Amino acid sequence: MAAIANLLLIFLQLYSFIILARVLLSWFPNVDPDNPIVRFLYEATEPVLQPVRNFLRRQFPEMGMLDFSPIAVFLGIFVLQILIRSAFF
DSSP states (O other): OHHHHHHHHHHHHHHHHHHHHHHHHTTOTTSOTTSHHHHHHHHHHHHHHHHHHHHHHHHOGGGTTOOOHHHHHHHHHHHHHHHHHHHHO
16 A cells, blocks of 8 residues: 555656646746647646636636646645655555
């Protein structure tokens, strides 16, 4: 069971890096959206970020153009990692 927990922790850490790459990519508006790496980053993160983004916009419409969904997902991943570590180690 600890091996599965370790794999899950590794996956969550890798996914955090993918989200971080997507956030950093958003700072450069001239990036080619047809680039395979850019497409991978968007396709890998959008299914998670979009529902969080929609929820945050419904709950906090005054946020305006700021997108806090990556921060919320980072926080969720951090909490999941803590729960997994406390349950299995």
